[in-house]
Amino acid sequence: MKIAVLVKLVPDTASQIRLNQEKSWIETRDLNWVLNPYDEYAVEEALKIAAEKGGDVTVITYGKDEAVEALRKALAMGANGAILIKKEGYTDLLGTAEALAKVLKEKAFDLIFAGLKAVDDDCAAIGPMIATIMDIPCITEITKLEVGDGQVTAQRDIEGGHESIQASTPCLLTAQKGLNEPRYPSLKGIMMAKKKTVEILEGEHVEPRVETLSLSYPPERAPGKIVGEGLDAVPELVRLLREEARVIE
Amino acid sequence: MNVLVYVENRNGAVKKAGLEALSKGKALADAMGGQTAAVIIGVDVDQVVAEVKMHGADKIFVIKKDDLEHYQSAGHLASVVEAVAQFDSKLVMIAATSLGRDLAPRIAAKLGIMYFPDVTGAEFKDGDVVVKRPVYAGKIYMDFKAAKLPVVISTRPNVFDKVEIEGAGEVVELNPEYTLQTKVLDIIQSAAQKLDVSEADRIVAGGRGLKEPENFKLLENLADTLGAAVGASRAVVDAGWRPHSEQVGQTGKTVGPTLYIAVGISGAIQHLAGMRTSKVIVAINKDADAPIFKDADYGVIGDAMQIVPALNEALK
Numbered sequence: 001m002k003i004a005v006l007v008k009l010v011p012d013t014a015s016q017i018r019l020n021q022e023k024s025w026i027e028t029r030d031l032n033w034v035l036n037p038y039d040e041y042a043v044e045e046a047l048k049i050a051a052e053k054g055g056d057v058t059v060i061t062y063g064k065d066e067a068v069e070a071l072r073k074a075l076a077m078g079a080n081g082a083i084l085i086k087k088e089g090y091t092d093l094l095g096t097a098e099a100l101a102k103v104l105k106e107k108a109f110d111l112i113f114a115g116l117k118a119v120d121d122d123c124a125a126i127g128p129m130i131a132t133i134m135d136i137p138c139i140t141e142i143t144k145l146e147v148g149d150g151q152v153t154a155q156r157d158i159e160g161g162h163e164s165i166q167a168s169t170p171c172l173l174t175a176q177k178g179l180n181e182p183r184y185p186s187l188k189g190i191m192m193a194k195k196k197t198v199e200i201l202e203g204e205h206v207e208p209r210v211e212t213l214s215l216s217y218p219p220e221r222a223p224g225k226i227v228g229e230g231l232d233a234v235p236e237l238v239r240l241l242r243e244e245a246r247v248i249e
Numbered sequence: 250m251n252v253l254v255y256v257e258n259r260n261g262a263v264k265k266a267g268l269e270a271l272s273k274g275k276a277l278a279d280a281m282g283g284q285t286a287a288v289i290i291g292v293d294v295d296q297v298v299a300e301v302k303m304h305g306a307d308k309i310f311v312i313k314k315d316d317l318e319h320y321q322s323a324g325h326l327a328s329v330v331e332a333v334a335q336f337d338s339k340l341v342m343i344a345a346t347s348l349g350r351d352l353a354p355r356i357a358a359k360l361g362i363m364y365f366p367d368v369t370g371a372e373f374k375d376g377d378v379v380v381k382r383p384v385y386a387g388k389i390y391m392d393f394k395a396a397k398l399p400v401v402i403s404t405r406p407n408v409f410d411k412v413e414i415e416g417a418g419e420v421v422e423l424n425p426e427y428t429l430q431t432k433v434l435d436i437i438q439s440a441a442q443k444l445d446v447s448e449a450d451r452i453v454a455g456g457r458g459l460k461e462p463e464n465f466k467l468l469e470n471l472a473d474t475l476g477a478a479v480g481a482s483r484a485v486v487d488a489g490w491r492p493h494s495e496q497v498g499q500t501g502k503t504v505g506p507t508l509y510i511a512v513g514i515s516g517a518i519q520h521l522a523g524m525r526t527s528k529v530i531v532a533i534n535k536d537a538d539a540p541i542f543k544d545a546d547y548g549v550i551g552d553a554m555q556i557v558p559a560l561n562e563a564l565k
């Protein structure tokens with residue numbers, strides 16, 4: 001089985017994100033970069049399936065030279081191959097999906113995994129966009145997966161419950177938390193990852209069809225108050241919620 | 250310029266988030282001097298049709314198909330795409346629910362147009378559609394503009410108000426063609442028809458400060474009294490005390506209820522990312538220095554096991 005996993009390098013979720021001086025982009029200098037947490041679930045699931053059913057796992061990213069770091073992290077977890085599709089400048093969502101879909105089509109994978117969302121742009125869009133471009137089935141936000149012969153059955157959460165969905169392969173799946181527990185790369189894995197070669201492809205540059213107008217910090221929350229300590233504070237809290245905040249009757 | 254809004258329903262009951270998207274869509278259509286249409290897909294949808302008419306739809310595209318009673322990406326996609334073509338839509342809107350997050354990017358890819366996910370603001374300014382969306386889990390906001398219309402926008406639930414205003418509500422039945430690519434084997438609704446955190450207007454969330462899973466009973470009782478949903482920090486989800494579906498935060502759900510009560514939650518940056526836009530935040534924590542107090546409107550310092558039952562009694 002040929003399995004692809006789409007991965008992205010993102011700032012660590014614990015990062016304080018600051019804007020640059022011109023407020024035209026985020027300040028990237030002091031950030032700690034990690035493999036997108038949702039992509040870790042995707043890589044883990046792919047590795048598990050490859051181990052159970054036989055096959056190999058190729059991790060793919062569309063990005064600048066630095067993005068190779070995401071590939072290294074996934075290789076260290078155990079992926080067999082890696083592809084960097086080089087991009088220049090800024091691309092829009094559709095451009096990213098098109099660039100990835102082009103390579104995915106050529107390489108003819110049986111299963112393609114992506115993360116539910118990248119925790120930088122929080123779009124949750126690339127997976128279903130690629131599947132639509134490729135015209136293959138896609139199940140998003142999966143929390144459970146069974147792979148059979150030429151088909152998969154996945155579970156996904158919906159509001160107030162979950163649903164179980166079947167699709168034939170090739171198909172694309174986006175990984176949600178709960179799917180598995182991603183492994184930590186072993187020291188040996190990290191050493192091996194450094195030696196594995198990364199295939200480099202030139203991506204076509206598509207001019208972004210969106211314009212970023214401005215970046216800002218979220219509105220500050222008004223300073224709150226400590227109502228009090230212990231049980232004595234409860235009646236006052238209730239009074240404030242009723243009379244000041246007016247959020248309860 | 251016309252605006253088309255997909256309004257979600259579950260078994261014939263309209264989703265509030267869908268009406269929020271419709272109301273925002275109607276406001277934008279008015280600003281652009283266009284009309285508003287709604288798309289409704291399902292079987293038993295008379296009530297939904299009535300509701301969208303009362304929320305400003307000039308035209309209502311109805312797709313009645315037995316095999317689309319439950320969400321089916323390929324069928325829903327074909328339906329919306331056909332409606333877009335019929336209505337000459339410059340803006341396609343949809344609420345960013347689990348269905349909307351799945352469907353909206355497919356619409357954009359199918360039509361080869363831009364997509365702005367999960368927006369918290371949308372305006373018509375000098376001939377352009379300008380949107381605001383949170384990125385980096387709400388640590389930063391970005392304003393965007395598409396170089397060209399049409400665009401697809403998904404709207405964050407609980408951000409836009411739903412507004413009652415009667416529209417012409419002309420019903421047009423569509424009969425799109427599609428081949429389903431997936432098969433829904435089973436739909437499991439949790440037994441108690443529990444309120445989902447992403448849809449709840451009030452949330453009572455618990456963290457490791459509750460000490461053991463059994464103590465979540467205290468939160469459930471308080472949630473019952475308030476008509477709230479129960480949420481959880483990642484720490485207690487990872488410990489297996491609570492299901493993943495209840496996790497609030499950067500790798501959980503993003504919520505914006507009117508009232509969020511955080512009990513025994515320290516207020517890590519990844520947790521705050523998911524609930525910081527709540528209207529009123531209450532924190533109950535025994536540590537006066539817990540970071541959650543910085544973002545809370547009202548804080549009570551104390552033992553959750555004492556405070557929560559007392560609060561519940563006081564509210565009854």
Ligand SMILES: Cc1cc2nc3c(=O)[nH]c(=O)nc-3n(C[C@H](O)[C@H](O)[C@H](O)COP(=O)(O)OP(=O)(O)OC[C@H]3O[C@@H](n4cnc5c(N)ncnc54)[C@H](O)[C@@H]3O)c2cc1C
Binds near residue numbers: 457498515518520535
């Ligand atoms: C990639 C990544 C993604 C993450 N995503 C999320 C996410 O989506 N959501 C999320 O929540 N976290 C997330 N986290 C984890 C986050 O960093 C914190 O570890 C987590 O939120 C802590 O949970 P907690 O507040 O329940 O536990 P703790 O930090 O242990 O806090 C427990 C709190 O309870 C208080 N307490 C103790 N006893 C009592 C008592 N008797 N009464 C009252 N209060 C008491 C303590 O003072 C303390 O403040 C993520 C982390 C990473 C690395």
Ligand SMILES: Nc1ncnc2c1ncn2[C@@H]1O[C@H](COP(=O)(O)O)[C@@H](O)[C@H]1O
Binds near residue numbers: 036
């Ligand atoms: N530049 C990229 N290269 C490779 N995969 C990507 C890229 N951007 C997004 N993805 C994949 O698509 C998922 C969703 O990303 P997004 O739609 O940007 O939130 C991610 O978790 C990745 O699996």
